[in-house]
Amino acid sequence: MRETSKKLSSLGLTARSGRNPDITGLAVDSRDVRDGCLFAAMPGVITHGARFIEAALNQGAVAVLTDAEGASLAADVLASGECAVVVSQAPREALARTASLWFGAQPGTMVAVTGTNGKTSVASFVRQIWTLLGHQAINLGTTGVEGAWTAPLAHTTPEPITLHRALAVAVAHGVTHAAMEASSHGLDQRRLDGVTLKAAGFTNFTQDHLDYHSSFEDYFDAKAGLFARVLPEDAHAVIHIEEERGTDMAAIATARHCPVISVGRQIGDLHMGQVQVDPTGQTVAFRYLGETFVRRLPLIGDFQAENVMVAAGLAIACGDAPAAVFDTFESLTTVRGRMQLAATRENGAAVFVDYAHTPDAVATALQALRPHVLGRLIAIIGAGGDRDATKRPLMGQAATDHADLVIVTDDNPRSEDPATIRAAVLLGAPDALEVGDRAEAILRGVDALGPGDALLIAGKGHETGQIVGDDILPFDDAEQASVAVSALDGRFA
């Protein structure tokens, strides 16, 4: 996409010197600054971006957006007055709005979904529903940009410059509808404050990310920002009302005059009646405002049906006819790495790959599989390094509570000692088998499968690499599952 030049003032920014230079690009990292750029020097978790203002100026920055702390930190460097300095009390919001104005285009129909678990699933289901209804649609999040236009993304909710560049390119490719994930980091850092939403969704609220957020309340407040701040007044909120904090979230939306479509298992504008489970899916009597729609979902797990309801609520909130939305259900496909049937042994035992990486997700995924399993349910779990350490024993406990055999292995150790992470998981799963090497753990898990058994490989879902230190080693759970099944069932000549 060609980035032309724009006056600083046309990006909604006023320099304290009154300077109004032509801006030829935006950068949030000094290393990305080019001649004529505006450098956004943001207060970070590790350091303050203002420490890199000198480097940015040396690389040709003509304007700096920062906060009072940043301006004071870089006072000496900025003293010459040659650079336009914008000091904002809310620099991250300012960056989000500036990025939105700079790139200038976003799909006319956009929704965002937040919640501890289920964001990728809901965003994908919304995109699938829209596509089946004939819209040019994408979803953006953990699995990148998918749908009518595709691109990789490094974050679940990208920082505003990356986000708005992606949205503008999508529009240039004819995309009219976009469903995005709003992570708690993304909301806290105001990454999506420049997006104009038609509706927003909430799936659930359980433990994760307590390494970043100082408390559960702080984590909730970050998520609530979607309804308290980002969602425009009068735009729809689709809320899983039966989940923890669902009613609080609905009250926040209602206080801002956002109409609420409530979703639930047993109550809500959209909820589930009778459910009939089959080996590869479920037939559900969905109830929407007094009408019943009996539809088969080719998806395993109550939680997937709940995610589909949130997705349907979002599509309805954006104007599609409810009956047409329900008619798409039978064509929905599972999201890669979410309850994905990765391999089947000759004796019929199934191997599923799932992205459960929180205590609630591990419990939910195992409980969802249970009705489909006649024999034993085996779980392979691990926890990521440099992430919430308090969730590790709770993940072990959840696996112990809901599986018959647990194997504890490595996830993405990142900078941490993998044995220390496993030890923390094992605190909650003292009877588990410990197998550090993930490929060997999968082989052992597959080997243990008898007729009627099932194996859940949790934690890495769609990921295709294992992050060890600064390296990303190729690793794909679904592929390893197939390799293990082939090796054990003698399909290798």
Ligand SMILES: CC(=O)N[C@H]1[C@@H](OP(=O)(O)OP(=O)(O)OC[C@H]2O[C@@H](n3ccc(=O)[nH]c3=O)[C@H](O)[C@@H]2O)O[C@H](CO)[C@@H](O)[C@@H]1O[C@H](C)C(=O)N[C@@H](C)C(=O)N[C@H](CCC(=O)O)C(=O)O
């Ligand atoms: C904790 C966190 O979210 N950090 C993100 C945040 O970094 P930060 O602002 O705290 O960075 P910092 O290191 O303190 O540096 C401060 C500033 O100096 C700048 N800088 C730094 C070095 C340099 O040479 N020049 C320079 O300009 C940085 O760009 C930054 O703006 O802003 C950066 C730029 O936008 C992000 O890359 C970075 O993501 C880090 C890498 C990360 O791992 N984030 C994860 C935890 C994350 O965001 N995950 C969520 C949730 C996933 C989920 O749903 O579970 C996601 O949405 O992906």
Ligand SMILES: Nc1ncnc2c1ncn2[C@@H]1O[C@H](COP(=O)(O)OP(=O)(O)OP(=O)(O)O)[C@@H](O)[C@H]1O
């Ligand atoms: N509605 C739900 N309730 C509980 N657990 C869920 C729900 N939806 C998904 N999960 C579990 O969470 C895992 C991750 O799902 P998904 O990727 O959709 O969540 P996410 O919120 O996007 O996660 P992330 O925080 O990594 O972006 C799934 O593999 C499943 O185990």
Ligand SMILES: N[C@H](CCC[C@H](N)C(=O)O)C(=O)O
């Ligand atoms: N978006 C989540 C994904 C976690 C996936 C798990 N495999 C891990 O590495 O912890 C995070 O960054 O916390």
Ligand SMILES: [Mg+2]
């Ligand atoms: Mg996600």
